[in-house]
Amino acid sequence: MPKKGILERLRDGVVIGDGGFVFQLEKRGYVKAGPWTPEATCENPEAVKQLHRDFLRAGSDVMQALTFYASDTKLDNRGNKAGQMFTGKAINEAACRLAKEVAAEGDALVAGGLSQTPTYLSGKGKKEVQADFQKQVKVFLDNNLDFLICEYFEHVEEIEWAIEVCKATGKPVAGTMCIGPEGDMHGISAGECAVRMAKAGADIVGVNCHFDPFTSLETVRLMKEGLEKAGLKAYLMAQPLAYHTPDAGKQGFIDLPEFPFALEPRICSRWDIQKYARQAYDLGVRYIGGCCGFEPYHIRAVSEELMKERGKVAAATEKHDLWGGGLVMHTKPWVRARAKREFWENIKPASGRPYCPSMSHPDDWGVTAGSKVLMQHSEATSEKEIKELESHAKSKGRK
Amino acid sequence: MPKKGILERLRDGVVIGDGGFVFQLEKRGYVKAGPWTPEATCENPEAVKQLHRDFLRAGSDVMQALTFYASDTKLDNRGNKAGQMFTGKAINEAACRLAKEVAAEGDALVAGGLSQTPTYLSGKGKKEVQADFQKQVKVFLDNNLDFLICEYFEHVEEIEWAIEVCKATGKPVAGTMCIGPEGDMHGISAGECAVRMAKAGADIVGVNCHFDPFTSLETVRLMKEGLEKAGLKAYLMAQPLAYHTPDAGKQGFIDLPEFPFALEPRICSRWDIQKYARQAYDLGVRYIGGCCGFEPYHIRAVSEELMKERGKVAAATEKHDLWGGGLVMHTKPWVRARAKREFWENIKPASGRPYCPSMSHPDDWGVTAGSKVLMQHSEATSEKEIKELESHAKSKGRK
């Protein structure tokens, strides 16, 4: 019996996405921060597969193949040697295979993903950028994946080009931008971005990455309003960070000084995520998942919050019990006393860091595609470039 | 060629332990908080094995079999049903096998571990408590593990009994208590605890769990002074939390309201852990690892800080580069500007939580073995017991 498709699932209920692969695999030791090395699918397939399985158990309905930044141009950017070891094709092939194998262990769909390219950032045109996309999409089609996701785009123009390429395949297409309530990097409003994605052919539109769950839902709300105003219909999708970012500027968490190696104190608790899941659902979002920072237990929290709406329980919930219920088995009586919703729902967790502030100043460079300082190249960053960055940082940057 | 033993390794250099299995497997969805279900070794062996492998890659020299709380009496405590599904023997057997398989993929040793028992907490005597230990130790011997660890004991008397049992096997023995600078739950000083562990036969003594890295090192320092004063020799060991706990009382993080489901803002960064590794080494600690909260990337941080002393590099460092060096490949120039030691060494990370405090009041019930409220039983906690806890909490507890 064929699996029910993504659009049917969205029509009939709520779909849970997966969490953040590159951040989690970085912590597990298989991916490098910065280039976010997608070659992990070839180098350590069992680690990638295990993470897919963790998410499946946690309640994910979609296994997204790990194809983030897996374009040939990215594998060869700024001194990246990955392109000399693996072709983009090999990496994407492996990603598809691993996702499909785990999806088959449950009732999950498999999606292939495109994301923004150094090609666009360096000011190249539509043809060259779409050529990048087509290479990846070909692999997704060869593997007959269930649907396609264009995600992590900062410029609506580039995601339109991506959606076009995907739409041509006949598969359902989702488009999510990594923008906040202020809109895209060229100042186009969130509402307008949603409209343009839908018009380009996206069946599902929304946001992913860059902002915390609550800021992201604010962006989705603006997108929803934009679509309604334009008389367009599309399913809504949210895959935010699992980091608190009330202090992030327009470029999101990338601009915060803690990115990417000191974000720990910002990690959302499972209770934060349950709140997010409820608010997302109430807003009408029907594809609810996560991006960087989302670990399997965060996805489980989404699934537990929406247990009733979904009419099913994730396998990993067997190892949780709702609202800390498992603590009734703890040996210490005062810990058993925490086994209740009222306790966890209202906790204001301390950081244990009395010498640290609660907010940071973002870098706020405010540059975008076309800016000279954003030009990408295949040579490693030179000493001279680093020096220029430092003096630029002093003039523009954090105080 | 036989592997070099633990005592020889400690004599010749520094040994890196592994991180916290139960907390990490809880987040991955395979272990339940509260009973900390060790039956994961039977239920999801591939998940346990993958975590061993993550730690091996990160630089761990020891694979510790997942036998925490895997005594028959614990499997049957307070409504725990695990004892009806699996025997302690089966769980311990599986744990040994998984650890051995991964250890063989590198040059790691395998250790079996004992921890405190509900039997002792309920006021039973030496004979009964040692009977619990002997069952587990038998499995460790049958599997010919390399050495034994008695860990997570709050009462020095109980760990003496455990060390005795282990010592009788002829294997090297490590003893670590989950105590802070204030000493054990009966008011015995840290220095005296170290002396008693060494006299009972421990070759290696120290602390694990319950406190943050820096508090834990303070405890080890007191232990070191105690040993020196008593003219005793033992290798020093530290396997602390990867959570900041400056506000914890005598019972450690268990007493903090955030335990165990809202500890996120307290998680140590990799840079915190590098400081810990350096300070531990300088203090003379030669077995350096972690407990709850320690993820693979934290162990990698220990290994990177001590790279020179160890003369080797962990496999996972290939996916890191020291001090954020991989960021030179990032597309955003201001992120590339963070690719340096000076930046990460001095960062004071914000929590992104302006409505939360930086410290919490611990529960401070201050009860210990023999107290009625600590008596364990195999029945599930009743409604009436919960009610009593709440009124007790109100009178003793957090304001």
Place this chain on the structure above:
Amino acid sequence: MPKKGILERLRDGVVIGDGGFVFQLEKRGYVKAGPWTPEATCENPEAVKQLHRDFLRAGSDVMQALTFYASDTKLDNRGNKAGQMFTGKAINEAACRLAKEVAAEGDALVAGGLSQTPTYLSGKGKKEVQADFQKQVKVFLDNNLDFLICEYFEHVEEIEWAIEVCKATGKPVAGTMCIGPEGDMHGISAGECAVRMAKAGADIVGVNCHFDPFTSLETVRLMKEGLEKAGLKAYLMAQPLAYHTPDAGKQGFIDLPEFPFALEPRICSRWDIQKYARQAYDLGVRYIGGCCGFEPYHIRAVSEELMKERGKVAAATEKHDLWGGGLVMHTKPWVRARAKREFWENIKPASGRPYCPSMSHPDDWGVTAGSKVLMQHSEATSEKEIKELESHAKSKGRK
């Protein structure tokens, strides 16, 4: 030689206002929080006079008579007994006299002030409200004060009525509302409020109270834009709180749970105020003072920051030296090392309160003039009313 008038001073340079009388006199023990008892001018004239003198020394160019909430209707509101002891006339007379006496010790002007009335809040009409104002204005005229200030109004309609009354006297008139960037309590934008005040006859317009210096300047910026768009001209004025209120909602600090008895951790340092003075000046504000929380040393900070622009030095600066210069005389060497601008300009002062958050949730009742719960009356608040408040607070208020 007659003193130069307020409008001439504003035309030629920058005028420094005074600070917050009622909060400071409350701390000194002469005014009661809640009714903010203006009868202090009759009861403890020497205390009021001393505070005028403190501000004069600190650099204030204006002595504002302490006539805040000194209308007969306010003296008799909600169980206030002041109206039975003193007439509004007597209180206003004393206030004028004290301000004039101290002004004569320097080159300061004297201003009389009107503020919002319980009459308006209870839904009464223009005639009744203006009758309240006329009583106070008569005293100001009898004392020949130099100019009039309408301040602390939440509704633009009411301040228009006040400005009208003042304008009729022929004296220069200033109008400042206690609103933030969101505008007045009926949703009228800050820009529109400025336009309406100017059209009603105000020579000087701006904001006072309710928000911190930086939020207040944002409001003034919006007012400035409104005036420019409407082609109107008026001098700009700012007299904000000396409390940090980044978390305040539309009603400002009144809504914060710390109001009015636990605001200490929010008090601005002198360095915060120097930043405010500079930003205010750069924005074009020419009447720069403070409201609640502003103590004499805060006004001195304004005067020191603008020393060059003003071409004069406040008397109290003799007891300060710029940027902590006096510390070169401290006995401790490390304190002497702090005697420099770079140190104080960049300090991020700790709260010493690790169990407290950095932000609060405002009450956000969101009621305004005309709402039943805002009706004022002369009887004391009853037990029943208090009970209703509590249940209302639970449903609407802080979580």
Place this chain on the structure above:
Amino acid sequence: MPKKGILERLRDGVVIGDGGFVFQLEKRGYVKAGPWTPEATCENPEAVKQLHRDFLRAGSDVMQALTFYASDTKLDNRGNKAGQMFTGKAINEAACRLAKEVAAEGDALVAGGLSQTPTYLSGKGKKEVQADFQKQVKVFLDNNLDFLICEYFEHVEEIEWAIEVCKATGKPVAGTMCIGPEGDMHGISAGECAVRMAKAGADIVGVNCHFDPFTSLETVRLMKEGLEKAGLKAYLMAQPLAYHTPDAGKQGFIDLPEFPFALEPRICSRWDIQKYARQAYDLGVRYIGGCCGFEPYHIRAVSEELMKERGKVAAATEKHDLWGGGLVMHTKPWVRARAKREFWENIKPASGRPYCPSMSHPDDWGVTAGSKVLMQHSEATSEKEIKELESHAKSKGRK
């Protein structure tokens, strides 16, 4: 009828001291931080007198003449020009007169005070140091003050010398050191300090300044234990800071980077001070006052907390009402809802400073009397000395 003496008052009940003059007068504009210019008594007598009166109204039973740092040697230290304008005698005379005048307005006693000298800090001997003290004491005797206070000493040896000089007058003598639980600057324990002060002749012993109320009470507790162990009797006294200093090291708040110009976020609320007054009383402290940071409303809080024990009400309480009771007259209903003890007793006030930490690192230079860097001289601090300080600060100081 003669006033009841200090010892009789302490025997029969509790005595309330006054607050901090130099910090409060600095904010009012009459005293310079650093040299803490006691010549204010000659330059602005009415301002000094008003502050005495504020404290009298707030409930102070003692008017302490403003003679802090008013020794001839201090007036001439490090470029201080005060010694060229006023003799120490004139300053002390004026201080006595002002305190006596206000004391006569109520039932307050008048005390003269000695504090530590640059002479001792520079390594001079007993004879020279006592000569400094005798000059001031002569004025106190000429003015027939009621008793003498030796306060703000960091070295027990120096305060012994001061107590000796005072004791010889036949007046009751109090001795308070500005030390914390770690003891004096030469490592003498708090208990031993108390014993030595009592043996030198102090009728009253305790602490003042440098630490927050709660840390200071911990020190007094240690002093109490020391006295009991030695079989000595003395009344206990506490006059702590009104700043939270959980992070201060051995030298107290002087070492914190916020000292003295950015301490605002650390200021205690009136509710903090009520807790302090209760705890002090319960510990057996019978002379309860404050030092730097204590404003009139803080002293009123002491008096309100101990109203029942004292059987009297401070004049300023008329302008307060207990536990925020005056708020029932506020126009906003949600503010009226705060008019209760439960609300204020439990508030955790936010700082409104999300970019600031809650704790600071103290400078921790750890130098003391005899150290070259502490030598005092009458010349102003030179450029060269400042440079040396900076390099020293870098090597020793804050990271």
